[in-house]
Amino acid sequence: MGDSLHCDLCGKPATVHLTQIVKNQIQKVDLCEECAQTKGVTDPEGFSLADLLAKSFAGPAEEPAELGAGNLVCEQCGSSAQNFKKTGRLGCAVCYDNLKPILLPLISGLHKGGQHKGKIPARQWRNLGLRREMENVERELQDAVKTENFEVAARCRDRLGALRAQLAAPAATS
Amino acid sequence: MQILPILDTPAEVVPGGSPSGPIVLSTRIRLARNLRDFPFPGWAKEAQRREIFTRCIEAANATTQMKKAYVLDLTALDDLEKQVLVERHLISRELSSASPGAGVVVSRDHGMAVMINEEDHLRLQVMRPGFQFKRVWKLADALDNSLEEKLDLAFSPELGYLTACPTNLGTGLRASVMMHLPGLVLASQMEQAIRAVNQLGLAVRGWYGEGSEASGSIFQISNQQTLGESEEDIIKRVTSVLQTIVEQEQNARAKLLEGDSVKLLDKIGRAYGTVRNAHLLTSVEAMNCLSLLRLAADLTLLPDTERPRLDRLFIESQPGHVQLAAKGLMEGQKRDLARARFLREQLSALPPLNFDRAFEKN
Numbered sequence: 001m002g003d004s005l006h007c008d009l010c011g012k013p014a015t016v017h018l019t020q021i022v023k024n025q026i027q028k029v030d031l032c033e034e035c036a037q038t039k040g041v042t043d044p045e046g047f048s049l050a051d052l053l054a055k056s057f058a059g060p061a062e063e064p065a066e067l068g069a070g071n072l073v074c075e076q077c078g079s080s081a082q083n084f085k086k087t088g089r090l091g092c093a094v095c096y097d098n099l100k101p102i103l104l105p106l107i108s109g110l111h112k113g114g115q116h117k118g119k120i121p122a123r124q125w126r127n128l129g130l131r132r133e134m135e136n137v138e139r140e141l142q143d144a145v146k147t148e149n150f151e152v153a154a155r156c157r158d159r160l161g162a163l164r165a166q167l168a169a170p171a172a173t174s
Numbered sequence: 175m176q177i178l179p180i181l182d183t184p185a186e187v188v189p190g191g192s193p194s195g196p197i198v199l200s201t202r203i204r205l206a207r208n209l210r211d212f213p214f215p216g217w218a219k220e221a222q223r224r225e226i227f228t229r230c231i232e233a234a235n236a237t238t239q240m241k242k243a244y245v246l247d248l249t250a251l252d253d254l255e256k257q258v259l260v261e262r263h264l265i266s267r268e269l270s271s272a273s274p275g276a277g278v279v280v281s282r283d284h285g286m287a288v289m290i291n292e293e294d295h296l297r298l299q300v301m302r303p304g305f306q307f308k309r310v311w312k313l314a315d316a317l318d319n320s321l322e323e324k325l326d327l328a329f330s331p332e333l334g335y336l337t338a339c340p341t342n343l344g345t346g347l348r349a350s351v352m353m354h355l356p357g358l359v360l361a362s363q364m365e366q367a368i369r370a371v372n373q374l375g376l377a378v379r380g381w382y383g384e385g386s387e388a389s390g391s392i393f394q395i396s397n398q399q400t401l402g403e404s405e406e407d408i409i410k411r412v413t414s415v416l417q418t419i420v421e422q423e424q425n426a427r428a429k430l431l432e433g434d435s436v437k438l439l440d441k442i443g444r445a446y447g448t449v450r451n452a453h454l455l456t457s458v459e460a461m462n463c464l465s466l467l468r469l470a471a472d473l474t475l476l477p478d479t480e481r482p483r484l485d486r487l488f489i490e491s492q493p494g495h496v497q498l499a500a501k502g503l504m505e506g507q508k509r510d511l512a513r514a515r516f517l518r519e520q521l522s523a524l525p526p527l528n529f530d531r532a533f534e535k536n
Contacts, residue, residue, distance in 0.1 A: 077213045090217075090338055107340050111399045114332065116333055116343075118404045121335075
């Protein structure tokens with residue numbers, strides 16, 4: 001054991017060594033005191049190596065993104081990547097878009113892949129369909145305007161109005 | 175006391191008709207949901223939390239499942255009331271310490287609860303005694319649908335239901351079973367079993383969830399991953415692990431009876447004597463005695479019909495319940511005195527242990 005272990009995250013001499021079995025695979029991590037602290041390794045509850053591994057071993061391609069990602073702030077709610085690292089919780093649903101670079105590797109490590117395969121809320125499903133249709137009609141409208149086909153354009157506008165009303169309907173009742 | 179109406183019905187481990195079986199006490203499904211247009215509870219301002227509370231309560235009240243439900247604003251409850259709700263598994267510890275806007279809606283039969291402004295805006299829970307994933311999932315799914323009719327939920331086609339913590343993304347589903355495993359505990363095989371279950375991606379917790387001790391040999395087993403699998407597949411996975419554990423528990427019990435049966439029967443006999451005669455009982459000792467008596471019922475040393483009563487006493491001998499019954503906060507020893515008296519009363523009509531039967535079935 002001539003070469004002493006170095007921290008997998010920052011390269012300093014490692015003093016914390018962890019082994020955990022995730023998905024039937026043994027995973028080992030060596031960390032320095034500081035990184036172990038900041039990654040919450042010392043907190044026995046709720047700590048998962050999978051989570052840490054996902055962050056640290058996301059691959060070299062992700063590294064530059066990760067460096068900048070540490071300063072990300074969600075424009076919607078003002079919560080930051082740093083806040084997430086501290087509390088483990090996000091500020092709002094839009095954080096999943098705005099803090100994507102730090103979240104995606106984490107999510108795929110925590111779960112069985114990153115694609116939802118379960119239930120879809122019925123109204124969302126319908127709204128998704130409505131939004132797709134709106135996009136299509138908008139495109140049609142632009143074409144119609146370009147080609148000065150005003151009859152089609154008018155029809156598109158009517159359709160868009162109807163779609164918008166349909167989308168807004170449930171929000172009005174809630 | 176706002177919660178008194180809820181407590182009028184005696185605590186079962188969970189309510190709902192059919193009694194719990196020998197090893198699986200209860201089945202529970204939890205769904206995490208959030209409103210699309212509000213920050214998550216931990217980040218939301220107080221005014222927003224109150225608005226979320228109002229909207230969720232309105233939505234829940236409008237569902238058929240929550241007809242005539244109990245609606246509780248947690249800030250209006252005292253500590254003892256909250257503790258009792260935690261002990262009944264109707265709210266989490268996290269909710270009980272949450273800030274303004276935290277609340278819970280409990281269905282008339284106590285089988286469903288919707289926590290508001292816990293870690294997520296909504297935490298739906300459906301509980302039933304025994305092993306009943308199919309039924310519980312059907313009920314949870316239906317309750318979720320009814321709420322979704324009234325609320326715009328945070329959802330993405332890729333990541334599913336969006337939650338405050340990424341560990342609950344996707345289905346937001348936690349499927350768990352409460353198991354009574356005295357055989358594995360007495361045979362010192364529980365640690366091994368926990369490790370095996372962990373390797374399969376499931377979590378093992380004590381009676382009161384994260385970080386709680388597994389007193390009374392009661393353990394909760396649940397999935398950890400929520401994204402990348404359908405609800406049905408998650409439930410299937412938990413079920414298959416559960417079946418393996420049930421088998422192992424049965425084997426452990428059979429071995430205990432084959433080998434050191436005297437030691438086991440001695441333990442059961444002492445537990446019987448203790449709950450019927452002790453004058454000071456800590457909650458841990460009470461849990462362990464009740465656990466042995468439940469095992470006695472499984473081994474037919476006690477009639478089967480005693481099991482529901484024992485399951486109820488597991489909950490009613492918790493510190494909060496003991497103090498509530500005595501109408502006020504009490505110090506440790508006074509509490510132990512009250513607990514012992516309560517159990518003596520409750521179990522005074524317990525039939526004698528029929529030791530001859532220990533060997534008949536096994």
